[in-house]
Amino acid sequence: MTTPALELEHVSRIHPGGVAALDDVSLRIDAGELAAIVGRSGAGKSTLLNVLGTLDRPTSGVVRIGGVDTRELTDRALSDVRGSSIGFVFQGFHLTDGVTAEQNVVTALLYSGVPRRERRDLACAALERVGLGHRIGHAAQDLSGGERQRVAIARAIVTDPLVVLADEPTGALDTANGERVLGLLERLHDEGTTVVVITHDTELAARLPRRIELRDGRIITDTDIDAHTERMAHA
Numbered sequence: 001m002t003t004p005a006l007e008l009e010h011v012s013r014i015h016p017g018g019v020a021a022l023d024d025v026s027l028r029i030d031a032g033e034l035a036a037i038v039g040r041s042g043a044g045k046s047t048l049l050n051v052l053g054t055l056d057r058p059t060s061g062v063v064r065i066g067g068v069d070t071r072e073l074t075d076r077a078l079s080d081v082r083g084s085s086i087g088f089v090f091q092g093f094h095l096t097d098g099v100t101a102e103q104n105v106v107t108a109l110l111y112s113g114v115p116r117r118e119r120r121d122l123a124c125a126a127l128e129r130v131g132l133g134h135r136i137g138h139a140a141q142d143l144s145g146g147e148r149q150r151v152a153i154a155r156a157i158v159t160d161p162l163v164v165l166a167d168e169p170t171g172a173l174d175t176a177n178g179e180r181v182l183g184l185l186e187r188l189h190d191e192g193t194t195v196v197v198i199t200h201d202t203e204l205a206a207r208l209p210r211r212i213e214l215r216d217g218r219i220i221t222d223t224d225i226d227a228h229t230e231r232m233a234h235a
Contacts, residue, residue, distance in 0.1 A: 087156030146177030
């Protein structure tokens with residue numbers, strides 16, 4: 001059996017006051033999957049994103065990244081795993097205005113161990129991959145919303161991560177640009193990238209091969225559309 005890209009075993013995340021943002025969640029994302037995690041506001045999507053991305057540690061349970069059990073990792077070691085294994089794409093882009101698209105992508109390589117002389121070539125290649133080779137030298141604030149999101153995706157993939165976590169990647173875009181960004185994520189998946197999209201948009205989620213629905217911090221359905229099967233949600 002191959003090692004999953006991401007794996008949660010009986011994970012809970014309890015907020016102060018005893019509120020369970022995640023309640024005994026078990027989930028496996030295999031390499032090469034394109035999956036949507038969908039749910040209404042308050043369902044636990046953001047908490048699940050943070051736990052999957054190792055930004056937050058769970059209250060209980062096991063999180064594995066590429067087979068690595070993160071429970072005993074120091075914060076520094078966990079940061080290293082995150083930096084090498086996970087690329088993040090956010091609704092608000094999180095780009096630095098005043099610097100170029102290329103420089104925004106290079107920031108993902110600053111602590112990756114990539115020699116400085118190689119960073120520009122990798123950043124340019126990532127921007128070419130998302131169709132922005134002609135915008136490499138343009139400042140972030142001069143780009144359209146759709147272009148800014150594509151720069152963010154280039155930054156997420158420049159380290160060749162194990163998985164890309166995309167949090168509402170089309171939420172700040174108009175319909176046409178949203179379609180372009182979704183098409184890009186689908187193309188990256190076709191090329192072998194593991195992509196997990198976190199969204200409240202049920203129509204977007206329905207277009208992806210696997211749909212995992214959250215409610216009240218628990219997985220209530222996990223459907224593999226291509227295989228025409230419904231995976232058993234863990235009780």
